[in-house]
Structure formats: structure tokens, C-alpha cells
Amino acid sequence: MTVPLSKSTPPLMEIHSLTKTFPVAQSLLSRWRGQPRRAVQALTDVELTVRRGETLGIVGESGCGKSTLARTLVRLYDADRGSVRYGDLDVLSLRGPALRQYNRRVQMIFQDPYSSLNPRMTVEAVLREALSVHHMRPAAEQPARVRELLQLVGLPPEAAGRLPHEFSGGQRQRIGIARALALEPECLIADELVSALDVSVQAQVVNLLLELQERLDLTVLFVAHDLRLVRHISHRVAVMYLGRVVEVSDTEAIFTAPRHPYTQALLAAAPTLDPSRRTAAPAITGELPSPLNVPSGCAFRTRCPHAFERCATERPALLKLEDGPEVACHLYDPVSTAQATG
Amino acid sequence: MTTMHSPALEVAVRPRRRMPKATLLIGLVLLLVLIVAAIFPQYLARYSPTDFDYEAILQGPNAKHIFGTDNFGRDILSRIIYGTRVDMQIAIFTTLFPFIFGTLLGALTGYLGKWSDAVVGRIADLVVVFPFLVLVIAIVAVLGPGLNNMYIAVSAVGWVSYWRLTRGEVLTQKKAEYAQAGRVLGYSPSRILLRHLLPNAVSPAIVYLMTDMSLGILLGASLGYLGLGAQPPTPEWGVMVADGKNFMATAWWISTFPGLALTLAGVTFSLIGDGLADALRPRA
Numbered sequence: 001m002t003v004p005l006s007k008s009t010p011p012l013m014e015i016h017s018l019t020k021t022f023p024v025a026q027s028l029l030s031r032w033r034g035q036p037r038r039a040v041q042a043l044t045d046v047e048l049t050v051r052r053g054e055t056l057g058i059v060g061e062s063g064c065g066k067s068t069l070a071r072t073l074v075r076l077y078d079a080d081r082g083s084v085r086y087g088d089l090d091v092l093s094l095r096g097p098a099l100r101q102y103n104r105r106v107q108m109i110f111q112d113p114y115s116s117l118n119p120r121m122t123v124e125a126v127l128r129e130a131l132s133v134h135h136m137r138p139a140a141e142q143p144a145r146v147r148e149l150l151q152l153v154g155l156p157p158e159a160a161g162r163l164p165h166e167f168s169g170g171q172r173q174r175i176g177i178a179r180a181l182a183l184e185p186e187c188l189i190a191d192e193l194v195s196a197l198d199v200s201v202q203a204q205v206v207n208l209l210l211e212l213q214e215r216l217d218l219t220v221l222f223v224a225h226d227l228r229l230v231r232h233i234s235h236r237v238a239v240m241y242l243g244r245v246v247e248v249s250d251t252e253a254i255f256t257a258p259r260h261p262y263t264q265a266l267l268a269a270a271p272t273l274d275p276s277r278r279t280a281a282p283a284i285t286g287e288l289p290s291p292l293n294v295p296s297g298c299a300f301r302t303r304c305p306h307a308f309e310r311c312a313t314e315r316p317a318l319l320k321l322e323d324g325p326e327v328a329c330h331l332y333d334p335v336s337t338a339q340a341t342g
Numbered sequence: 343m344t345t346m347h348s349p350a351l352e353v354a355v356r357p358r359r360r361m362p363k364a365t366l367l368i369g370l371v372l373l374l375v376l377i378v379a380a381i382f383p384q385y386l387a388r389y390s391p392t393d394f395d396y397e398a399i400l401q402g403p404n405a406k407h408i409f410g411t412d413n414f415g416r417d418i419l420s421r422i423i424y425g426t427r428v429d430m431q432i433a434i435f436t437t438l439f440p441f442i443f444g445t446l447l448g449a450l451t452g453y454l455g456k457w458s459d460a461v462v463g464r465i466a467d468l469v470v471v472f473p474f475l476v477l478v479i480a481i482v483a484v485l486g487p488g489l490n491n492m493y494i495a496v497s498a499v500g501w502v503s504y505w506r507l508t509r510g511e512v513l514t515q516k517k518a519e520y521a522q523a524g525r526v527l528g529y530s531p532s533r534i535l536l537r538h539l540l541p542n543a544v545s546p547a548i549v550y551l552m553t554d555m556s557l558g559i560l561l562g563a564s565l566g567y568l569g570l571g572a573q574p575p576t577p578e579w580g581v582m583v584a585d586g587k588n589f590m591a592t593a594w595w596i597s598t599f600p601g602l603a604l605t606l607a608g609v610t611f612s613l614i615g616d617g618l619a620d621a622l623r624p625r626a
Contacts, residue, residue: 074526100528108526116519120541129537130527176523183527 012187012219013050013073013091013106018043018082020065020072020243024292040291042068044243044299046082047318050187055213055220057234057251059227059266061288065243066223067111070191073221074108075099086187104134107180111192113172117164123150123175124160130182149178154208170201174208181212187219195224206233227270231255239263242291242299245318249325259327262300298330306331366617372610379426387420391577400593410595412585418595422603425577429559429607432489432571432578436496436558437551443497444504445540445547451505452512452543453535459509466502474499478561479570487570489562496561500554504547511543545622552615556608563604579604 021039031037042065050056058066071077073084075094084091086102094102110116117126127146131137137145147157153174164172173193180188190209194202210233213220224230230237230251237254239247239262247260258264265284286303289295295302301311310330318328379386389395389407395415403410409418451459469477481495515521516539524534563580565571572578574585579600586596 071522076522076525103526103528108523110519110523112519116523118520118538118542121538129529133527133529133533179523179527 010052011049012052012086013048014083014085015046015048015050015073016083016085018046018048018069018072018084019080020068020077021080038292041243041294042291043072043079044294045315046240046243046245048238048245048248050219050221051236053217053219054235055210055222055233057230057237058221058223058240059225059230059237060240061266062225063242063288063291064240065291066225066240067191068243069240070108070189070221070223074103074106074189076108100134104183105185106187106189107183107185108189108191109173109176109180109193112196113169113176114196116176117172119164122161122163123155123178126175126179127160127182130179134183136182136184145182149182152181152212153178168201169197170205173197173205177205177208177212181216184216185218187221188213189221189223191223193222193224194229195226202229209233227255227267239266242289242294244299244328246300246328247325248318249327253325259321259325259332260300260329261304261306261331265303298328363617363620365613366621369610369613369615369617372606373614376426376430376607376610379423380430381427383420383424383427387417387423389417389420391416391421391424392575400589402593403595409599410593412582412593412596413589418582418599421577421582422579422600425579425582425600425603428489428572428576428578429562429580429604432492432562433555433559433607433611435489435493436500436561437554439493439497440500441504441547441551441554444501445508445544447501448505448508448510448547449512449535449540449543452509453516453531453539462505466505469499469502475561475564479565479568482565482570487573489572492562492565492571496558503550503554507546507550508540508543511546512539515539515542545619548622549615549619552611552618556611559604559607559611579607 020043021041024038024040026035026037046065046069048056048069058069060066068077072079073091075091079092082092086106089098089102091102121129124143124146127149128142131142131145132139143160146160150157150159155171155174155178159167159171159175164175167175177188188209193209194205197205206229209220209222212218220233222230222233234251237249237251238245239254239260241262247254247258247263249259254263255267258267269284284303289299289302295312296315297313298304298307298311298316301307304311308330314330316328316330316333318326319332320326321332383391393416395411398407398411398415400413401407401411401415407417407419409422411417412421447462451462472480477499478492478495481498482491485491485494512535521534521539524538529538559579562571562578563583566578566580567584569584572581574581582600583597583604586593586598586600589596
């Protein structure tokens with residue numbers, strides 16, 4: 001399991017009101033008619049702090065914006081507004097060499113082991129390219145470093161001369177990890193690292209990530225929809241719903257005492273093998289609203305069993321509760337509790 | 343979790359490369375024959391391709407002239423052999439420039455998208471609304487007949503197919519995660535485009551290049567037939583077919599054997615194209 005983390009670890013990355021929309025393609029006719037351009041709300045005012053050395057799990061249903069968040073943080077997408085601070089860097093305004101330098105420190109591992117490797121490049125070529133572009137090693141030392149990286153991710157040295165199609169999905173994810181590690185990053189963003197793999201292989205790859213984190217002192221953002229996996233690997237967990245962070249807390253707190261109604265519903269919906277915990281009633285009702293048309297106020301109010309008036313009019317901010325967790329829900333806001341009871 | 347978790351992974355041994363198919367092998371052998379004929383016609387042909395021999399006019403195939411002679415007494419076989427060089431030249435020069443230009447442009451506009459893609463797309467539309475041969479003939483007619491002008495005309499029209507093929511392929515490839523990984527790894531756009539996307543996007547264009555070479559030879563033959571391509575007395579297969587048209591009823595061999603040579607060259611490039619299509623497909 002995860003290594004305990006001291007409470008006072010300094011923040012590595014601070015994300016403030018990060019917002020990203022994707023405009024929907026519009027026909028010339030509707031543009032001419034002056035209809036407003038519609039946009040998918042992928043991220044709305046995301047607030048999140050990543051601490052140095054921790055594993056932060058990011059969970060949510062598909063379409064909740066967790067992959068968009070990961071891709072925005074490595075600058076694959078340009079955010080609409082908000083800020084990301086990494087040390088003393090203003091990440092969203094980096095360009096050219098400064099951006100390359102940032103990307104060297106913050107690397108990403110991709111979801112699909114079959115398309116994340118160039119099918120025409122041998123493993124050695126893949127790793128050496130990363131080493132040369134960032135001048136990590138002189139050419140003479142690269143072969144040795146390649147073997148070292150392969151050993152680090154548990155692949156035999158013979159793997160160097162082979163092409164991606166000669167490997168299984170799990171082995172390819174190891175190559176993807178090695179490629180990211182070639183740049184000696186401080187922070188790894190793993191976007192659905194194992195969701196394309198067989199369950200038996202998932203554990204191997206996840207455990208590899210845990211070991212590497214410990215050995216190389218990495219900070220890991222683990223984006224996933226598999227709650228058991230996230231519980232296994234994360235120090236803290238952020239729960240996202242329709243582009244918003246609704247709850248951030250220590251892993252155990254999230255799983256044993258979830259605060260946000262959505263977190264509660266999500267955990268209740270997870271299948272369990274324990275018959276005594278099986279329930280017949282659906283944990284969550286209704287359909288996920290379209291991200292083109294996000295409900296006013298709290299995005300979850302249309303499916304929330306506790307929704308009241310204020311939820312429709314005012315968007316709940318992420319509040320830090322006294323015992324630690326941060327929750328974006330009016331139920332935990334003293335103002336509305338007073339209103340509801342009084 | 344303190345011990346290194348590294349299960350002894352065995353890298354599955356799969357065949358490194360598929361054997362090239364028979365079609366590719368046959369195609370390459372035929373190509374070798376064509377290349378030898380193009381480079382060393384003087385060692386293969388018994389007669390001069392251009393000298394008249396008024397004592398051997400319109401002879402049918404016989405021991406001295408296996409494919410017969412034409413109305414000037416020139417040996418058909420020798421002319422076919424010397425014609426190989428001209429026709430190979432046509433095959434290469436009618437396709438190479440369109441291939442290079444079209445492929446690079448397709449990669450570039452496919453990658454950059456936006457206005458560059460729109461502008462080149464409209465120019466391509468402009469070219470394809472005219473029937474290919476009509477446009478080529480029109481351009482050659484303006485520039486004047488001759489091989490060099492034919493190459494210019496074909497290049498001005500032919501790049502569109504390569505542009506389309508490569509552009510579409512790059513559009514697909516740039517969505518693949520390895521292209522995005524390249525960006526996150528801090529690779530420059532030119533490195534991503536030239537080292538990662540292009541090698542994965544160029545195979546359809548290469549396969550098409552082979553088909554296009556046989557089409558190029560036919561085009562050269564057509565223009566030669568119309569008097570717009572190679573000029574007499576240059577031995578060129580299309581011109582030779584045209585020369586024989588008045589003697590079809592009496593001396594069938596004048597047109598038939600150069601026609602068979604054209605067919606053979608066409609088959610050669612088609613076989614290679616077919617074989618390459620298979621050999622270049624990336625293994626998943």
C-alpha cells in the first residue's frame with residue numbers, strides 16, 4: 001500500500017479556477033442567424049492542490065473532465081482561464097523552451113498502450129530520442145541508460161531492439177512509463193494508466209508505478225475511474241463531477257466517510273463482492289446531464305436526493321471542513337444549514 | 343512495497359518480419375529486367391534504334407528480326423529495348439515530383455490544418471474539376487510538345503492525389519496518442535511531423551506511386567501517340583504504337599510488340615505496388 005505522507009508536505013502544483021470549454025462546430029447558417037456558439041463545459045473553476053511526493057487520485061464518471069484536466073496540466077490543451085502554479089512557474093503562460101523544460105519535469109503516461117507508441121520505432125529509438133532531445137545523456141552513454149530504464153520498468157535488455165507490436169499491452173505501458181522516466185521528471189500524470197489492460201496485468205503495472213514513485217520520489221496524478229485501484233494507490237483523492245471538483249480528501253476519509261452526496265452515490269454504486277453490502281435500490285438516479293447544458297447552481301442538484309432551493313441558484317464553492325476534507329456542497333456550508341433548519 | 347517488483351517478463355517471440363509476398367518478388371525481378379534494359383541497351387540490342395535499313399522494310403518476325411521491322415526497316419526489338427530508357431524516365435519524372443511535392447504538402451496542411459488546409463484544398467478542387475488528361479493536354483499544348491513540358495504538365499496536375507492521400511493519413515495519425523506524447527515530451531512540431539507522423543502516413547502514397555508509374559507510362563504513351571510527348575525518331579513505346587497504326591492490317595507486329603512492352607511495365611509496377619501495400623502495413 002501507499003507510503004504514509006506527512007501532513008505538512010509543501011504544495012507542488014496549485015490549480016485555481018481552471019476552466020476549459022470545447023466549442024461545438026456550428027453551421028454557417030446558425031452562425032448567420034446569430035445563434036450563440038455552444039460549448040462543452042469540460043472543466044469549470046477547478047480548484048486543486050497537488051502536494052510534493054503524494055499520489056493524488058482523480059476519479060469520476062466518464063465525461064467528467066478528468067482526462068481534460070490531465071491534458072490541460074501538461075499543456076496539450078490550452079485552458080480558457082484560471083491559473084496553474086508549479087513551483088514559481090506560471091504553467092499556463094509558458095512557451096517555447098520554458099514549456100519544454102516544464103514538460104521535462106511534468107510527464108504524462110497515456111491511456112492507450114496500442115496508440116501511444118510510434119509503431120515504426122524500436123524501444124531503443126523511442127527512449128534515445130527522448131534522451132537526446134532533452135540532452136539528458138551524451139550519445140555514448142545512451143545505450144547504457146536505455147538498459148537502465150528498461151530494468152527500472154521491469155523489461156529485459158533484449159526489449160531494446162524490438163518494435164512495439166512485439167509486446168503485450170502491459171509491456172507497452174511499461175515502455176510508455178520508461179519513456180516518461182527518461183526525462184527524469186518530478187511529476188507523472190497517469191491518464192487511465194491501466195484501464196485498457198487485463199485485470200491480472202493491471203496490478204503489476206500499478207505496483208510498478210508505486211515502487212517507482214517511492215524510489216524516484218515522484219509526485220503522481222493518477223486519473224482513473226476504477227475506485228478500488230484509486231483507493232489502493234492514492235494518498236488523497238479528488239472526485240470530479242461534470243467538470244468540477246466536488247470533494248478532495250484523504251483516501252481513507254473519502255472511502256469511509258464520504259461527504260458530498262455525489263461521492264456517497266459513487267461509492268454506493270461501485271459493485272461489491274460482499275453480499276451483506278449489496279443493495280437493491282439504485283444508488284444514483286437519473287442521467288448524467290449533458291456537458292453542453294450544465295444545470296445552474298450545483299451541477300449535481302438534478303440527481304441529488306438532498307437538493308434544496310439554494311442548490312439551484314448558487315454554485316457551491318469548495319469549502320475546507322474543520323476535520324480536513326474539502327467539499328463543494330451547500331449541505332456543509334454553515335449559512336445554508338442555518339437557513340434549512342431555521 | 344520495498345522489494346523491486348519485476349516479474350521475469352518474457353518478451354514474446356514473434357516473427358520479426360513477414361516474408362515478402364510472391365507478387366513483390368516477381369515485380370522486383372521484372373523491374374530489374376527493365377532497369378538493365380534502360381541502362382545497357384547497347385549490349386542487348388543487335389541494331390541501332392534510329393538507323394534506317396531500306397533493305398529490310400516491314401519484315402514480319404523472323405530469325406534476324408525476332409519482332410520484325412517497321413516501315414523504315416528499323417528492328418522493333420531494338421527500338422523497344424532502347425525505348426525502355428525513355429519510358430522509365432517518363433515513369434519516374436511524371437510521378438516523382440508530384441509524389442514529393444504532394445506528400446510533403448499533404449503532411450504539412452494535414453498537420454497545420456486551419457487556413458493552410460482550406461487554401462490548398464480549394465486549389466486542389468480547382469485542379470480536379472478538369473478531366474486529368476484534358477488538363478494535361480491543354481497545358482502541353484500551351485507549353486509546346488516535348489517530354490520536358492509533359493513532365494511539367496503532369497506535375498502541375500498529379501500532386502493532388504498524393505496531397506489528398508497523405509493529408510488524410512496525417513489527419514488520422516496526429517490524433518494517435520504517440521503524436522500527443524511527442525508534444526508532451528517536448529519534441530518540436532517539425533520532429534513530430536517528419537519523424538513520427540510522416541513515416542506512418544506515407545505508405546498509401548508509396549503504394550499509389552507504383553500504380554501511378556504505370557499510369558504515367560500510359561500517359562506518356564498517349565501523349566506520344568498524339569504527338570505531344572516524345573518526338574520521333576526517339577524510340578518511345580507509345581510513339582511506336584502510333585507509328586504502327588497505319589499498318590495494322592498488314593504489319594500487326596509494329597504496334598503489338600511495343601504495346602506488350604507497355605503492358606509488361608504496367609504489370610511490373612502494379613505487382614510492386616501490391617506487394618508494397620502488404621509489406622508496408624504497420625504491424626499492430
